[in-house]
Amino acid sequence: MNPLPAPPWRSAIRFCRACASPVEYRVPDDGDTRVRAVCPSCGTIHYENPLNVVGTIPTWGPDGAQVLLCRRAIEPRWGKWTLPAGFMELGETTAQGALRETQEEAGAEVAIEGLFTLLNVARVGQVHIYYRARLLHDRFAPGHETLEARLFHEHEIPWDELAFRTVQETLRHYFADRRRGRFEVHTGDIA
Amino acid sequence: MNPLPAPPWRSAIRFCRACASPVEYRVPDDGDTRVRAVCPSCGTIHYENPLNVVGTIPTWGPDGAQVLLCRRAIEPRWGKWTLPAGFMELGETTAQGALRETQEEAGAEVAIEGLFTLLNVARVGQVHIYYRARLLHDRFAPGHETLEARLFHEHEIPWDELAFRTVQETLRHYFADRRRGRFEVHTGDIA
Numbered sequence A, B: 001m002n003p004l005p006a007p008p009w010r011s012a013i014r015f016c017r018a019c020a021s022p023v024e025y026r027v028p029d030d031g032d033t034r035v036r037a038v039c040p041s042c043g044t045i046h047y048e049n050p051l052n053v054v055g056t057i058p059t060w061g062p063d064g065a066q067v068l069l070c071r072r073a074i075e076p077r078w079g080k081w082t083l084p085a086g087f088m089e090l091g092e093t094t095a096q097g098a099l100r101e102t103q104e105e106a107g108a109e110v111a112i113e114g115l116f117t118l119l120n121v122a123r124v125g126q127v128h129i130y131y132r133a134r135l136l137h138d139r140f141a142p143g144h145e146t147l148e149a150r151l152f153h154e155h156e157i158p159w160d161e162l163a164f165r166t167v168q169e170t171l172r173h174y175f176a177d178r179r180r181g182r183f184e185v186h187t188g189d190i191a
């Protein structure tokens, strides 16, 4: 769910969530330095902050030679290939969210193996966090957001048909680390 | 800024941000599986998601034997010791946010060295992300949220006077890794 649309939370705040008064955009009086949507009636300050997108790089085979990609059945990037990922929800951890998205989008069962990439996409106010995950079997059941889910060897990856830069970076790091024989945590910024 | 208060964004959504109508709490019709605050008039769905808290573990000395802690001048945990950290803002990366908080709370200048801990606090809908950071000098200028900023050797750390479990975990990993002579990225969940 919540599959990387134009961030819905970015629609302008015009009215106070607590009392319905029109908000004002100004720096609050509490020592803050940023402009916020402030309610002149009840004082509520409406903060907006970056969102986490959490997902996995599901791998298959004793040496993790294949990875699972999903072909998107939704906009943006309809028909492009992606790793299973989506917005983190309240009440879950980053790893639990990554596991949930993998089940929802690919119908795949995985065991989380460890944090792999943390990639900032500051332009859209997102942090993308991917975990390496071992597939428990190779029977997939794509959800309604996915046209098709299948395994790819490195030489089969559709590099020009990937949905997002963070997916490209995560796959690139995966195969590079795999060749070296050691997986590390990678951080980076997507311009 | 935004120094770990009870999450202000958690105050209940009663009215639509776009049109001021009273919202309804229900599962949206778009395939979603979670209850959201939905506007019956204009259809706006009000998502609420976890927040990132970003900070540094500022170290001093050629071998990083000392770390910088700040004594909080604000609630919660007034008077307790913490690492510089606060809510990540739109338009910045996790590392930029960590750098900003270090400047704001301690008046300290650092060079970010690498991701160090990613700790989930699912109970309050937060992910705490700390970077190792090398202090460029040892002159500090605490902001209005900080009573005092000073360097501590490992044996001086006020373990019983730390403000947050994520600070305790980050310091524990730091000194353990330092003894081993190798810093890694650590992940964990705070119950």
Ligand SMILES: [Zn+2]
Residues within 6 Å of the ligand: A016, A017, A018, A019, A020, A021, A039, A040, A041, A042, A043, A044
């Ligand atoms: Zn109000």
Ligand SMILES: [Zn+2]
Residues within 6 Å of the ligand: B016, B017, B018, B019, B020, B021, B039, B040, B041, B042, B043, B044
């Ligand atoms: Zn509305």
